Amino acid sequence: MGFELNEEQRMVRDMVRDLARNEIAPRAAEVDKTEEFPAENIRKMAELGLLGLPYPEDLGGGGGDYLSYAIAVEEIARACGSTALIYAAHVSLGCGPIYNFGTEAQKQKWLPHLCSGQGLAAFGLTEPEAGSDAGATRTTAVRDGPFYLLNGSKMWITSGAIADVVNCTAKTDSEGGTRGISCFLVEKGTPGFLPGKNEPKMGLKGSVTSALALENCRVPAENLLGQEGEGFKQMLITLDAGRISIGAMALGLAQAALDEAIQYSKERVQFAQPIARFQAIQWMIADMATEIDAARLMVYRAAARKDAGLAFTKEAAMAKLFASEVAERAAFKALQIHGGYGYSREYPVERIYRDQRLCTIGEGTSEIQRLVIARQVLGRF
Numbered sequence: 588m589g590f591e592l593n594e595e596q597r598m599v600r601d602m603v604r605d606l607a608r609n610e611i612a613p614r615a616a617e618v619d620k621t622e623e624f625p626a627e628n629i630r631k632m633a634e635l636g637l638l639g640l641p642y643p644e645d646l647g648g649g650g651g652d653y654l655s656y657a658i659a660v661e662e663i664a665r666a667c668g669s670t671a672l673i674y675a676a677h678v679s680l681g682c683g684p685i686y687n688f689g690t691e692a693q694k695q696k697w698l699p700h701l702c703s704g705q706g707l708a709a710f711g712l713t714e715p716e717a718g719s720d721a722g723a724t725r726t727t728a729v730r731d732g733p734f735y736l737l738n739g740s741k742m743w744i745t746s747g748a749i750a751d752v753v754n755c756t757a758k759t760d761s762e763g764g765t766r767g768i769s770c771f772l773v774e775k776g777t778p779g780f781l782p783g784k785n786e787p788k789m790g791l792k793g794s795v796t797s798a799l800a801l802e803n804c805r806v807p808a809e810n811l812l813g814q815e816g817e818g819f820k821q822m823l824i825t826l827d828a829g830r831i832s833i834g835a836m837a838l839g840l841a842q843a844a845l846d847e848a849i850q851y852s853k854e855r856v857q858f859a860q861p862i863a864r865f866q867a868i869q870w871m872i873a874d875m876a877t878e879i880d881a882a883r884l885m886v887y888r889a890a891a892r893k894d895a896g897l898a899f900t901k902e903a904a905m906a907k908l909f910a911s912e913v914a915e916r917a918a919f920k921a922l923q924i925h926g927g928y929g930y931s932r933e934y935p936v937e938r939i940y941r942d943q944r945l946c947t948i949g950e951g952t953s954e955i956q957r958l959v960i961a962r963q964v965l966g967r968f
Contacts, residue, residue, distance in 0.1 A: 599655040607666035615667035618793035619938050625793045628670045639702020642686055647699030654890040657835040664839025668942030669793030671839060675832040676745035681708025683825050684754045688813045697752060706751030711741045712822050719955050722765040722819060726801060728757035737804040747797030748782035751775050756822060759815045770818035772810040779804030790941030827900050829950045830907035834886040837914040837946035844921035844939050845875045851925055871920045882910040901963035908956035911946035918943045
């Protein structure tokens with residue numbers, strides 16, 4: 588297996604890295620402080636065609652591969668975790684189900700709009716009683732002539748209150764278990780679709796994370812994604828791809844932590860020399876660099892398998908698990924290297940430490956990833 592990026596992938600990396608360094612990174616601290624949605628960042632990303640990067644050009648996308656998209660997420664996260672989360676949720680979780688399971692009419696209606704950045708898409712799976720147990724969905728959908736009436740609630744929905752369309756799961760067969768779950772495209776402004784409060788979060792504060800209520804929400808029948816009963820399977824397939832992007836996001840945050848640790852250790856003088864000369868610091872940086880390199884190979888491998896049409900469920904779960912836990916360790920070490928200054932909001936590592944914490948939770952906790960991996964490895968017995 589080759590590990591060198593091709594010319595197109597390098598061009599994407601360099602383009603996004605330039606944008607991230609010059610436009611996104613300088614705003615990151617202010618985004619975190621004000622908790623304002625980074626609309627200007629999203630606009631500039633849209634101008635470069637990033638919001639539809641892995642989708643076909645005839646649907647308004649950039650025609651790139653999934654590895655290029657993962658690289659883009661990594662570079663953006665290296666500059667601003669909030670912007671990376673908005674981007675990853677929109678592309679993989681929001682647009683992915685429409686592209687993979689939508690009718691031609693649904694694709695033509697939504698993907699050019701979403702890929703151009705004129706609007707965002709969101710993923711409405713999590714509920715108060717359905718987190719890791721995604722099959723415990725309680726939202727219901729009852730056919731009413733040319734409509735479905737949806738009733739229930741969603742929570743922790745990235746961009747939920749501001750998205751133009753949300754992929755929502757609901758039970759169309761109350762006795763069907765996970766096979767009774769279907770997925771619907773719920774448009775902003777639909778009667779009975781009521782965005783709730785935005786969660787006050789520990790990190791990633793520029794990303795809007797919303798509760799959503801569905802109260803006799805009248806969704807046109809043509810907004811059913813695929814067939815009734817296919818929703819749970821659709822969401823699991825979507826999460827497989829989404830885990831690659833969260834792994835890439837964790838990777839970017841880990842690299843940002845390493846960048847800050849290297850720079851600070853060369854500048855900070857104690858005992859009449861830069862602390863980078865102390866073996867204790869060198870070993871921490873060596874461990875960070877080694878683990879980040881390994882995580883990058885795992886994330887890129889999972890993306891490359893997806894591009895090649897190979898099974899990637901196990902590889903995506905491994906990449907997400909490892910990269911997110913590497914980010915946790917890297918952020919811890921970077922803050923430790925900064926000492927007291929790392930605990931101050933004047934230095935980026937404090938923000939990185941908070942931002943990366945979601946990566947071991949969102950799109951399947953580390954514990955769920957280990958279950959996925961174990962089932963893939965053990966098979967049926």
